Amino acid sequence: MRFLKPMTNWRRRVERRHAIALAGTIVGLAVVPFLLPAYPLALLTLALAYGLFAFGLDLGWGRAGVISIGHAAFFGIGTYGAAIAVNAGIPVAIGVAAALALSALVALGIGHVGLGNRALASTMAVLTLALTLLAEQIARSWLAVTNGSNGLFVPSPGVVDNFYRTAIVALVVVTAVWFVALRGPLGRRLLAVRVNEQRTEHLGVDPHRTKTTAFVLSALVATVAGSAAAPVIGLVSPATAGIVMSTQVLVWLAVGGRGTIIGAFLGAGIVTIGQEYLGEAIGSWYLLVMGVAFILVVRFAPGGLVGFAAKLRRSPLARSAAQDALIFSDHTDADIASARPAAAARGGDFGRLRQDEEMNIRPPIDLDPSALSLKDVTKSFGAVPVVRGVTLNIPAGQIVCLIGPNGAGKTTLLNLVAGDLPVSSGQIRIRDREVTSSSAHERAGLGLGRLFQIPSIYHELTPAQNMAMARAEAFQWVDLPEELERFTNNSDILTQDLPLADQRALELAMSIAWGPEIVLLDEPAAGLSHEDSVRLAQTLRNVNQQLGCTLVIVEHDMDIVRQLADRVVVLADGMVLVDGDMDEVSAHADVRNAYLGAV
Structure with a gap:
């Protein structure tokens, strides 16, 4: 038996290529304002904010398979949090903090209901759709706070300042989420739950908790994106929390590619910038062009542009960016001690000791002679009995x-x-612990x-x-x-x-x-x-x-x-x-x- 040591060196999460990519991104963002005129720079700034929004959705949909077709509600909470604070003359940080708290509570409630064991697969789609419709209606109706359909004006600090502020927010948020969550146990569990929830649960992972955590984190990132986008948009209106925006972010992520950081920003950038220039060139026909392009991507590149590019340059076996980011343990061979304590003496007691965010060693267990016992276990499906009073005692x-x-x-x-399956009646025990309702x-x-x-x-x-x-x-x-x-x-x-x-x-x-x-x-x-x-x-x-x-x-x-x-x-x-x-x-x-x- 082998025992794992907790990770003590953060560098194990960061490889050289990651550091190079981060440094290249910082340098690229720093020099962009010196290379682009004002209008393209403003579009790029908006694309960065929208890319952060798409990255937030990807944490739930792309990484954990949690469907949210009303995610703009959280984006809208962020935009209104910043806008209300500016118009009320209070620090923007307070408005953003309040928006984050509200988004966390709403997301936690929806996740608890929509991702529960008894929830249907469509429950989250229905709940999030209802949420975005409700958010848009509240924004239209709460005139004293939101100014209704007229919206709230948020002054811009300037094109260059806007760009740097948005770029810094996006860079800090993405880096923090990637390092803390996606390269840690949560990221691995997100992938596991998405690929095979059944197997993951039988490895001891709580799928409901994992998916709810992903959804809440997704909502928080979307809220930050909304607060960053407020001065870029300029006029915060109910549409920022509405169904159209919710649909658009789904398109951005599908085009760019789910499960990858670059896919979220690439999709948002291509669609946002593309529709502006197409709109100027061909008028309303740009909607048809964008629709056809989206259909082609979904049909021929279901993994998005990033997934399609990966197929062209890699073998089918090459791991995706999502797998690369999530699958591998944070422990190396050097961290594994070949200690063999009392396993043999305990007669095969391989008690489950979970490695979570913190690892606690469970004391040795005095085994009951019965490893598994059932007493009068019954199960009926409606009026049909399938298991009738089974009693077993297995040493x-x-x-x-x-x-x-x-x-x-x-x-x-x-x-x-x-x-x-839940029992209809009876008792199940593992060793000396009753687990009938576990x-x-x-x-x-x-x-x-x-x-x-x-x-x-x-x-x-x-x-x-x-x-x-x-x-x-x-x-x-x-x-x-x-x-x-x-x-x-x-x-x-x-x-x-x-x-x-x-x-x-x-x-x-x-x-x-x-x-x-x-x-x-x-x-x-x-x-x-x-x-x-x-x-x-x-x-x-x-x-x-x-x-x-x-x-x-x-x-x-x-x-x-x-x-x-x-x-x-x-x-x-x-x-x-x-x-x-x-x-x-x-x-x-x-x-x-x-x-x-x-x-």
Whole structure:
């Protein structure tokens, strides 16, 4: 078992190329006013403010997959925060601070409702659409504060001053967010949740918390962008918080490319500057041209211009900017001490010790003889009972196979134990802790791993990146058997191109790499050849013997069951029919006739 040290050197987050890019950006922004006349410089300033707005949306939509079609509400809060402060004669910083506080509260409320476990996929779209319509209506109606449709005038300090102020705000915000969030644990989790939320939750990450954090951060950046844009726009009107602006920022980000910093600013710059010059050249026809251009980008470059350029200059395997920024752990090999404390003495107690923003070492646990226990667990879908009063007691280190006909409730029972489904009644305990109402990520945090019928892995990443993602969420990780450790250094292929047997082996490696005490496996041999099934069974036996993991396996292949099972539990009609070793189960008349045939 290996223990990770906390990161103590911030330079590990910043590579030389990042420093060069930052320095080049600073120099470029510094000299631009000496190269451009006033009007193009003003357009570029507006594009910078809009690019920061698009970057804010990208933190939610592009990085975490949180759909917001009314994000201009937060941009409008920022513009009005600055405008109201200027017109009231109070420091702009106070108005911006108030706008940020309001945006944070609104975003937190919407995220809590729209990203909850019971929320539909369309809930966030509906809520954010309603928000931008409400924000625009309030701006039109609250005459005493917003001056209605006439808007509020914000004087400009001058074209050059405006540019430098906007550039500094954009540079500071983007750099701070990139360094603190995107290069840290949050950035990695954003990518993980977007690519495979199910697997990420079973690694112990709370998807709701992660996506809500991303949405709030997204709203705050959009608010800062709005406050920076106020003196650039000059006249702050309800349109800055309306549906048209919300639609435009979606176009900017789609054109430039989601999941990249440069994509947000490139898209905003091309569309903002392009429509100004096209409007002057061809009048209202520019809308048609921009619409056609947008359709072409979406059709032929769904990753935006940045993604299209990356495809032209890189192989399909080359990692994207988003992967490069987020996937790798902040720890290097030099940070890993090969300490092996009391793991063996504790009989395979690989208690889940999470590496979050701060890492606290959990004291040793006095294990209950039962690693997993179920008491009178039932589950009904409407009036149809699927699991009916199942009681099981599984000792630590045992391999238990669940068998039975289709519809017996095996997978449902595994989902209940994993926390993917709520129980109708009964009690589930992991060691000495009741987890009946705990979420899946909370159960993973107690040492519960999970494999699915269809391998649940990060298909867009390489096997090495998959392993890095899994191990990054652990304070301690396990030295895997050789047949699984091979994935740790495999960066030559995407996991979506692996054979099914290797995908299943990779999922197993990810599921045990952080040291769970109990692993649930749902038909791990499904779809495999006989030879691959035998190899997988041997791997599972090695995992059990070397790591001391308790394995609970749903399996139909009786050869695999005979090879693996210390104990067999037969389910029928949602109830336990027989519970014993393979000889006892095989000798049972009902089992022989109904499930095994002649044995």
